[in-house]
Amino acid sequence: MLSLIVFLPIIAGLIILAVPSSQKQIIRIVSLLAALAQGVVAILIWRAYDPSLPGITAGPGGSPLGSFQFVEKLPWIGLKLGGMASLNIEYFLGVDGISVTMIILTALVSAIGVLSSWTIQKQVKGYFILYNLLASAMMGCFVALDFFLFYVFWELMLLPMYFLIGIWGGPNREYAAIKFFLYTLFGSVFMLLVMIGLYFSVLDPVTGNHTFSLVAMANQANYIQDAILGPHNVMWRYIAFAVLFIGFAIKVPMFPFHTWLPDAHVEAPTPISVILAGVLLKLGTYGMMRINFPLFPEVFHASMYIIGIFGAINIIYGAFCALAQQDLKKMVAYSSISHMGYVLLGLAAGNSEGMVGALYQMFNHGTITAMLFLLVGVIYDRAHTRQIDKFGGLASYMPVYAAIVTVAWFASLGLPGLSGFISEALVFVGAFSSITTRPIAMVSVLGILFGAAYLLWSLQRVFLGKRKPDAAYDLEVGADGHEHIHFHDWKGKIDLDARELTMLVPLVVITIFLGIYPMPVLGMITSSVNKLVEVLTPLAIR
C-alpha cells in the first residue's frame, strides 16, 4: 500500500518517458491519473487507519515494529564491512498519527499541483517527469521509517526542485534555484554525518545489529552508552541535535535561514509554489517531530525555550516582512514564514495541546497556503503582474474569485470558523500552558494582529475600492451598459474557469469543514502526539 502510494508518480514518470514529447495532453493526463490514484490510495489509508495505535517508537518491550500501520519492512542492504562492523539498511515504511495526515495532504496537494500545471507549455514532458519524481520523493519522506531511506528521499527532492524552479521559473530563476539547492544541501549534508553517527550508536533490540531504523532510534534504551551519540556523550548529542535542527529549520524555513524561500517562491511557477508551500515546508517540521526531537529528547527539553523564541521571531518577523511587500506572491511567501512560526511555537510548548496544534497547523497551512498561491497564480496568469498597487476594485468584476480569495485570506489570518483558527488557537493554548513558552506566547500573539493587518490591507488594496489609475487591466463599457474588465492579452474567462474552480473548491470546502468540525484530523493525530510528548518528557518529570 505504502510502496504503491510512493512509487505511483515515478511509474507515471516512466510512462511519460515513453510518450513522444508532442503528445502534451497524454502526458498531462497520465500525471493526473497517477495523482488521482495516489489520492485514492491516500483515502484508503485514511479509512483503514486505526487512530488508537500511537506509533512513534516501539517502547520498552513493545513489538519491534512499534504500533505503526501499513508497515512494509524488507532487508535492502546487508553488508559486511571490513573488521567487525556491518551495514544494514532496510526498506522500512510505516504510518502513524504524525505522518498519516501529511500523506493525505501530500496526495491532495500533488493532485492540485498537476491541475495547476495544465497551463505549462514549455517542455511539458520534462516538466512532468520532474514533477512526478518530486511527488514520489515527498511522499517517500513521509512514510520512510529508516533513516537512510528517509535521507535518500530527502535528497531526491532537491534536484527536481532545482530544475522546476530553474527552467520554468521567472526572470531571476537561476539565482533562486541555486540558492534553494545550496541552502537545503548545506542543511542536509550535516544530517548525513549525524545519521552515520546515530547508526554507530544504536542497536536494534531484536537483531543486535546496528540499525538505521528510526523506530529503534526513538527508544533511548537502544543506544550504546559510550558510542559517539550515546547517552554518555552529552556534548556530541547537543551538537547532533543542533545540526539536525538547523538542517530541518532550513526547510521550514526558520529565521535566519529563511532567505531562500521568498526568492524561490517569487521565481517558481505557480504549481511549484503550491508544492513548495503546501508540502515541502512541512517536511522540515515533520523531520523535527519524527527525527530531531524523539531521538534527542533531553536536548529537546533543554532547548524548548530557544525553539520557542525562534518560533516567535518567525511569526513576527515574517508578518512584518509580509506587511512591507509590494509583490502579492512575496507577501504570501512571508506569510508562510510567519505561519510556520506557529508550528515551531507549538512544538516548543512540548505538551499535547501545542504539538497537536502544530501538527494541525501543518495540515491547515498546507491547504490554506496552497489556496493562496493558486489564487495569486490566477491573477498573475491574467494580468502578468502581481504588484499589489496595480489592481483595485477587482471584487466587483470577478465576484467568484473575490469570494474564494476572501475565504482563503480570512482562513490565513485565523478567523473563527475556518481551519486556521483552530490550529492557531491550539498552539496558543499549548504555548500558554507551558511555563517555558508562556512569555514567548504573549509576544507571539502580536503576530496575529500583524497577520490580520497585512492580509486585510492587501485584500483592500487589490479587491476593494476603485480601479487604480495605472492598473494592469482595462475597463470597457459593454453593450449592456455595464462595465467589463479586460486584461489585454488574456483570451480565457475573466472570472475563475472550470479548471481553477476544480482546484480551489475542494480546498475551500476542506478549510471550512475543518474549521467547524476538526475531529477527523485531530482524532487521527492525538494518540500519536500524546505518545510523542511522553517520549519527549524526561523520566524525571514523567
Next chain:
Amino acid sequence: MFELPSGAEIQSIIASLTLSVEFFKPEIYLSVLFMLLIVIDLVAKGKKNNLLSITTLLGLAGSIYFIFKQQFMPAGELFFGMYVLDEFAIFFKYFFVLSGILAVIITMADDQFESEVKSMGEYYALIVAMVIGMIMMASSADMMMIFLSMELVSFSAFILTGYFKRNPRSSEAALKYLVYGAVSSGLMVYGFSLIYGLTGQTNLINISSELSLHGYDPLLMILATLLVLAGFGYKIGAVPFHFWAPDVYEGAPTPITAYLSVASKAAGFALLMRFFYIAVPHGGPVYEDILGINWVSLLILISVASMIYGNVVALWQKNVKRLLAYSSIAHAGYLLLGVIVMDAFGTQATLLYLLSYFLMNFGAFYVVILIANKTGSENLEDYRGLGKKMPLAGAALTVFLISLVGLPPTFGFIGKLMIFSALLSKGSLYLWLALIGIMTSVISLYYYMLIPLNMYLRESPSSEEKNMNPGLIPNIIMAVLMFFTIYFGLFFQPLADFAKYGSALFGLKLH
C-alpha cells in the same frame, strides 16, 4: 665479491621462477597482446575504428579470464618477493582492465582523432602497456618493482598525452607531464634510497620487520616518507603535487584525460596503500613520529589541502575538462580520507569510492566527448541550451555530476557514505575531517551544477537546427553507464562485497 651460485642453487632459482610464472599469466597475456597490437598495426594500417581497436577490446576482455582464474589461487609472493598476488591486486587488475576497455570504447567515440592524427598506430598498444604497468604497480611488493612499473605507466602516459602531435596544447601537456613526472619520480627514488639506507632491504615486508626490529631515526624516516609521497602524490594528483593535472587534463585527448584521471589515479592509490600499509611498521616502537608528525598526519594534510583547493579553484573554471581536472584533485582528497582511517573498513571504503569514481568520471568524460563531437567545444558557455538538443546526453551528464557531488540515489553518494562512515567508525577522532569533506562537497555542488545550469536553464545563442544526435551506440553506452550509476546507488551490495574482498593485502599486520 660475489660467489657464483652453485648448480643446485641455479636449479632452485629456475624452479622458483617457473613456479612464479604460473601466477603471472594475466601480465604475460597482456604483454603478448601488446606485441600483437604492434604487429597488427604494421600489417593493417588504418583509421581508428578498425581491426586495431576491436582487437584491443577483445584482447583486454580476454584477460579477465586469466584474472578470474587467479581468484582461486592462494595469496603469496612471486619472483623472490618482488611481486605479490593477493585479493587487493586482483581487485585492481579487474579495475585497470575495465578502465582500459572503457578508454578504448570512448576513444572509438571521439571524432577528434579523425582530424588530429593520421594513424592510431601505437595508441592502443600504449593503452595496453599502461594497463600492464598499472597492474604491476598494484602488485609490486618491492621498491625496485614499484619504480619500474611506475615508469612504465608514466612513459606510456606521456606519449598518450601528447598523441595529438600537431596540437600545441597536447604537446605542451605532454611536456609538462614529463617534467613533473621526472622530478617527482626522482624525489621518490631518493626517498627509496633513504629507506634502503635505513633498513638494507627493498622488499616492503622486510622493510617493515626491519624497521620495527631495529627502530629508526624518526627525522630520516619522515623525510623519506615525504619524498616517497612526492612520487605517489604526483600519481594520484593530490595537492601539492597536482600542478601538472589541470594543464595535462585539458591538453590531452579527452579519452586519455578520463583514463589518466581514473586508472592512473587508482594505480597511485594502490601503490600508496600497499606501501604505507605494508612497509611502515604499525604499532611498533615509539620512534613512530617526530613532534607528533607521522605519515598519517602527512596524508591528512594532503587530503585536506586537496579537498579544499580542488573544490574552491574549480569554482572559477570556464572549461569543462579543466573543471573536471580540479574536481579530480578534490576527489583524490576524498579518497585519501579512506586511506587515513587505516583499517579494513577504510580500505573497503576507498576501493568502493574508486569504483564509483570509475563509473561517474568515465561517464562524465564520455558525455563531454560526445558533446565536443557535435559542438567542437569544451567551454562551459557552449553548453548553453544543449539539454534540449541532446536530451539523453544532458540527462546522463547531470546524473554523473550529481554522483560526483555525492547526492543520492547515485553511486557517488554511496562512496561518500562509506568514506564518512569509515571516518566516524573511529568515534570523534576524525570527525573534523568528515566535516571538511562534507563542507567541500557542498561547495562542489555549485560548480558541478554550472554544467546543467548552462545546459538546461540557459538558451542557446544560435538557433540553427543541426543534427545533434550522437548515434545509437553512444546513446546505449551512455544510458548503460547512467543506469549503473543509479542502480549501484540503490543496490550497492555486490560492489561493496567486491571491495571488501579486495581489501585483503598480503603481509598486512594492520587490520
